[in-house]
Amino acid sequence: MLKKNKLQYLVCSLMLVLFTASCSKDNDTDNGGSEQGKEQYVSVAPAASLTKAQLQVAASASGFGAFTSALQYDVDYFKLTYNTTFNGKTIQASGLVGIPKNMTAAPAILSAQHGTMFADADAPSNFPASSTGFELFASAGFVTVIPDFIGFGVSKDIIHPYYDMQSSGIAVVDMIKAVKYYLKSQSKSVSSKLFLIGYSEGGYVTMAAQREIETNSSHGLTVTAAAEGAGGYDITGMLAKIGTATTYPSPSFFSIFIQSYNSLYGFNRRLDEYFNDTYAAKINSLLDGSKNGTQINNELTTNLTGTNGLFNPTFFAALNNASAEPAFKAKVAANSFPNWAPKSQTRLYHGTADADVFYETTQNTYNRFIAAGATSVTLKPITGGTHATSVVPMISDALPWFILQAQ
Structure with missing residues (x-):
């Protein structure tokens, strides 16, 4: 990041x-x-x-x-x-x-x-x-x-x-x-x-x-x-802290992070399960390799929650719910240099x-x-x-x- x-x-x-x-x-x-x-x-x-x-x-x-x-x-x-x-x-x-x-x-x-x-x-x-x-x-x-x-x-x-x-x-x-x-x-x-x-x-x-x-x-x-x-x-600690925040300066990081995990680990979920509808519709085109980070950030929002926040409210709430999103969080933990x-x-x-x-x-x-x-x-x-x-x-x-x- x-x-x-x-x-x-x-x-x-x-x-x-x-x-x-x-x-x-x-x-x-x-x-x-x-x-x-x-x-x-x-x-x-x-x-x-x-x-x-x-x-x-x-x-x-x-x-x-x-x-x-x-x-x-x-x-x-x-x-x-x-x-x-x-x-x-x-x-x-x-x-x-x-x-x-x-x-x-x-x-x-x-x-x-x-x-x-x-x-x-x-x-x-x-x-x-x-x-x-x-x-x-x-x-x-x-x-x-x-x-x-x-x-x-x-x-x-x-x-x-x-x-x-x-x-x-x-x-x-x-x-x-x-x-x-x-x-x-x-x-x-x-x-x-x-x-x-x-x-x-x-x-x-x-x-x-x-x-x-x-x-x-x-x-x-x-x-x-x-x-x-x-x-x-x-990464586990990073996401937990994000789950307590209201804003974040570089939303492009989460667009590429979630797109990557969704594809790499075969979750293949609709992006609106992770992001607010407004932004979910843009993610794949924003990450097509033609734009830099500044351009992508300008198309997203630094607000994490609320009516027009970056994340789907259910997914955002799951970041600090130990029993929610178990498959996603298991991959996050596995990539945080355990053992x-x-x-x-x-x-x-x-x-x-x-x-x-x-x-x-x-x-x-x-x-x-x-x-x-x-x-x-x-x-x-x-x-x-x-x-x-x-x-x-x-x-x-x-x-x-x-x-x-x-x-």
């Missing part, structure tokens, strides 16, 4: 400097390399090449000037297509890969997961026409992997599995494996260190990927460190004034991890931070932490 935030301002800035950028001449390939990731890898296609100076200009113009000293390398960017598993079937998914140039030591891999998006045009693999901001990490010396997520890029015809733990995690892991195979096939060395970072929905997806890696040794991956921001991991706590070094970030993804969702998750015996998890509250303003403080802490551990 994520409002438009500072990371997305990078789009305009990058477009200003791209007039001097040229595309890499690498061709699609599927030769050689380690067997691990061979099943996942499909192809790469060049996206753009940017110099260190161009990336520093883009960072400064976008309000990320504090990070320019960390940007040390020119970068080649590629669109990568890979195989992953969704609903028991093999599908193709996609994302962006940034590879730093002329490093003297083998770089680590960093997988960066973006926040909630709605428009097909915003998919990371459309770079440089779109940008998440995480592209900058490649210039800091990391092979940077930015998945589109299922439902975007080459998989845009699938309804995005929003806040689904299993499919979210495996889609990230499979892209990492495909990238490792591609790099090996090109005789490009990488270190064994693996970093994960994400914000908002991306924070949730990052935790899902971390869980997938830590609970399934067959992937052959080990997380060095993970930084997860404002991820709404405790697991991180083993690898983990930092959880969240703004204490976040009105979009409540701070309590991270606090509750942290408390549960500690109660389960986790010794490597740190909570990093961002005092007074909102959903939009907490991104920079998080990266200001996480990037130096990653760079130090990558050495």
Whole structure:
């Protein structure tokens, strides 16, 4: 879950400097390399090449000037297509890969997961026409992997599995494996260190990927460190608090969340069982990939209850009724990271004034991890931070932490 935030301002800035950028001449390939990731890898296609100076200009113009000293390398960017598993079937998914140039030591891999998006045009693999901001990490010396997520890029015809733990995690892991195979096939060395970072929905997806890696040794991956921001991991707690509220600033989040669960888990209920009739009739067309979050919010309402509230009154009342909506709530609970706590070094970030993804969702998750015996998890509250303003403080802490551990 994520409002438009500072990371997305990078789009305009990058477009200003791209007039001097040229595309890499690498061709699609599927030769050689380690067997691990061979099943996942499909192809790469060049996206753009940017110099260190161009990336520093883009960072400064976008309000990320504090990070320019960390940007040390020119970068080649590629669109990568890979195989992953969704609903028991093999599908193709996609994302962006940034590879730093002329490093003297083998770089680590960093997988960066973006926040909630709605428009097909915003998919990371459309770079440089779109940008998440995480592209900058490649210039800091990391092979940077930015998945589109299922439902975007080459998989845009699938309804995005929003806040689904299993499919979210495996889609990230499979892209990492495909990238490792591609790099090996090109005789490009990488270190064994693996970093994960994400914000908002991306924070949730990052935790899902971390869980997938830590609970399934067959992937052959080990997380060095993970930084997860404002991820709404405790979905049960999030919905319970919504059930006591009268307004909510980003109704688009609930349109995509309920559409996703209704389809993915086979509930297949009429949307007017969840939403007020006025809005139920709009949801599917609003989520057709042609509109961004702001446009969708403008077509909905921030009022949750009342005659013209967002939700069907019966469904809204069920959010705080323990015996109501048992099937829906069972899926919510199953996707709230039950019976697991991180083993690898983990930092959880969240703004204490976040009105979009409540701070309590991270606090509750942290408390549960500690109660389960986790010794490597740190909570990093961002005092007074909102959903939009907490991104920079998080990266200001996480990037130096990653760079130090990558050495």
